[in-house]
Amino acid sequence: MAVGRAAGGAPHDGVRARPHQGAPNRTAAGVKDVAAAAGVSLGTVSNVLNRPELVSPATRAKVEKAMESLGFVRNESARQLRAGSSRILAYLMLDAGNPFFTDVARGVEDAARAAGLSVFLCNSNEDAGREADYLDLLEQQRVQGVLITPVDPDSARLTTLPARGTPLVLVDRAVDDSEHCSVAVDDVLGGEVAISHLIELGHTRIAYVGGPNNIGQVVDRRSGAMRALERAGLPPDSLVNLVTGALTVAEGRGAGQRLAGLPQDRRPTAAFCANDLLALGLLQQCVSLGLRVPEDLAIVGYDDIEFAAAAAVPLTSVRQPRQLLGRTAAELLLDESSNPDHEHQRVTFTPELVVRTSTRGT
Amino acid sequence: MAVGRAAGGAPHDGVRARPHQGAPNRTAAGVKDVAAAAGVSLGTVSNVLNRPELVSPATRAKVEKAMESLGFVRNESARQLRAGSSRILAYLMLDAGNPFFTDVARGVEDAARAAGLSVFLCNSNEDAGREADYLDLLEQQRVQGVLITPVDPDSARLTTLPARGTPLVLVDRAVDDSEHCSVAVDDVLGGEVAISHLIELGHTRIAYVGGPNNIGQVVDRRSGAMRALERAGLPPDSLVNLVTGALTVAEGRGAGQRLAGLPQDRRPTAAFCANDLLALGLLQQCVSLGLRVPEDLAIVGYDDIEFAAAAAVPLTSVRQPRQLLGRTAAELLLDESSNPDHEHQRVTFTPELVVRTSTRGT
DNA sequence: GAGTGGTGCTGAAAGGTTTCAAGAAGTCTG
């Protein structure tokens, strides 16, 4: 058994074991037992559970008392097997550690709750294998529907699921097919807005920090950046690619290290990061290596997470309507799973640049 | 149907509807269909699924081909109903938006994955009602076990679940009973360490920012703070309580507003926050209202989340072994659910003070 | 060639719930 270990290495008061009073674990009471205890039939118990209005108040009370005293807990597997429907939605997130996605999740939860459903969160952690495992699991569970911000938007699984009857809505990712609903923010536009802002401020050598390149958001935001350059008549190599292994603070620090290490005449004067986690890491590392932000390096992030405004230098960022994204996606999913005339839709929101000190200075 | 709305209010390209090719939705193929297609019996298909080594390679291949071509997806409800066991753990988090808990969740996931199980994340969002709903749901789902950071550690549900056969491990909360395993960090000690640090720096009027008071962590960290005062021979009213409604950045800002509004001779010279989210909000607000940190106000946070180091003024904080916490909890849960000789344990880790600019200055 | 052992497959039962057609008891209506 694991033993208490201190954060700092020194052992603390550690483990205290106690006798385990032999698990009662008697097989749980079922509807049958409740029926017997209440002196009614099995069907009546089920009615109390599912259509209480059909049961006379007296009988209902009897049954409910029996349930209470037996500690009856309905077996959801059996219910779902027979009834054929689940009361659960799942949101398969790209990175649960990124506040952007937890904000989206909050929107999902609100919408689901309003419809009387519960939400299970799953975290693929930017790993295609985990994503695939979770999709298999969710399909086997026969959940009502799946919301997903995919690692790989071209995965075959994304089409087989809905083809076999599990509705699936793409979140923060638009796909140009007619297989799914999707809810997204225009990432190309977001990239364009960010870079245009930097160009207006006079920057002509700009780093794009993001990766890996199989993540759609990374690619789209870069193409928006390229579009902005083109529009401004700047050559494509004005954008210096700094490819990261993930969209995390740690990777941002790594990028900062690389950037600060460049000779000053080749170093970009501004950086646009594919998300705020990268931007915060980059910012922190650059500042600690002695670069001034924004004088030596202007930084633009993406997502405008709550921490962006509280950073060492408040971060200019591209804001997305996070909760609305989640709410809308959940609503589309609910429509798809319950409305026979459902039409797939692609909803696109517009991002908005929030300018702060990291580009504009004080 | 929801319509695309721009983050900034201006409509964008909005919705694009496409015809929905009449859902095939043919009732999914079951083992029976697979058996028929492969020309074997039902039991054999089940064996291929669960004990492939009992089936001859030739037959197995036939069956697998049939599964493939029929798009067979095992019905997990039926499996679980018959087999009686789930392959899922759940972690019911206090606040999915707090990076501390997502780090814990990562540790849980790693341990579960190593044991071949999957994890569903649920978010109570500091709401006792939601927490209760989720516990009901999870019990009905008959998950293998539940990890929980409870809103209310004294809730009756926390004892009925294990009494009825669903193992439950408390995370980040030690309870002094013999009903559960628990994994926690010594919050009293953490509070004491934080305040001792401030006292050493000469502070004698210190604010404690945290709430609501039904959250165990808030209470424990405060009693640690009181203990430190006592030890130093300072009167109890050296600690000024600033009660918040939740442990969030927004509430931290609110507290900052209140704090900065105090006349200078009554304003505390230091603040200890019940977590880093509060501390970051407090820091941001105070700085923007013109207070210098740490000169006018020293700040200590709690959790040492990744963003603490990247804050406007890098934050002194009390670090906890987050992933280890999750991993250990999951291991205890697995032991409880599979080892008949399981003994409940209470594992306690030691927190560690990480000193940064927000107290010590540059 | 009768017995022995092993391998691979079968078929029916079981698991806990919901559903539904039908029965029972009670209430009106004329």
Place this chain on the structure above:
DNA sequence: CAGACTTCTTGAAACCTTTCAGCACCACTC
């Protein structure tokens, strides 16, 4: 008071899988 409704309750079937005792077959062994 008969008939027509209502209102409740019942019991069996169905959902899809896993499990397990047992059967068929084959290859050996003495």
